[in-house]
Amino acid sequence: DAGVIQSPRHEVTEMGQEVTLRCKPISGHNSLFWYRQTMMRGLELLIYFNNNVPIDDSGMPEDRFSAKMPNASFSTLKIQPSEPRDSAVYFCASTPESTEAFFGQGTRLTVV
């Protein structure tokens, strides 16, 4: 398996634009997590899914952020409209039940 695959690896966009980050988890993993990492706030859990169902989205900063998992092999995190303070590295991770999480390489988002 190629591991967790995130795209794009880098994204530079202008304030106000819509941004969509994508994640392909490892086949057979039943939980998927979205994290945001910044120097100021560290590694924050935004939302996680179990068997494609959103379980906890309490970490989503505001209504500008939304996440979907239409099937077991794909998830998206969308920011609309984007703002400079959304600049961060966004990680997706997947895991079998209650065991180690496998992380993607992250998407570095810069909003100018």
Added chain:
Amino acid sequence: SQQGEEDPQALSIQEGENATMNCSYKTSINNLQWYRQNSGRGLVHLILIRSNEREKHSGRLRVTLDTSKKSSSLLITASRAADTASYFCATCGSGDKLTFGTGTRLAVRP
């Protein structure tokens, strides 16, 4: 939100010395995990300790867990320059929610 607080925030040691990092958390857990992150990369899983375990070893890594104090420690013995990285604890709670601590930046001087 972050579940764990780690200390120290940064640690600098000489190659060959041992490095100890501590993690405190707030709520009940199913297990606690430690991860490593090299600059600009994703996190890599190191070791998992279940809530009914007190100590676990893996190579040069030793993890302890004290659920009464809600704390864990990671010991890296005989450190190497290649161990230079950030280390994070993560708590796995109800519903498999995995929440990370603030991390410790470890620098190992050759």
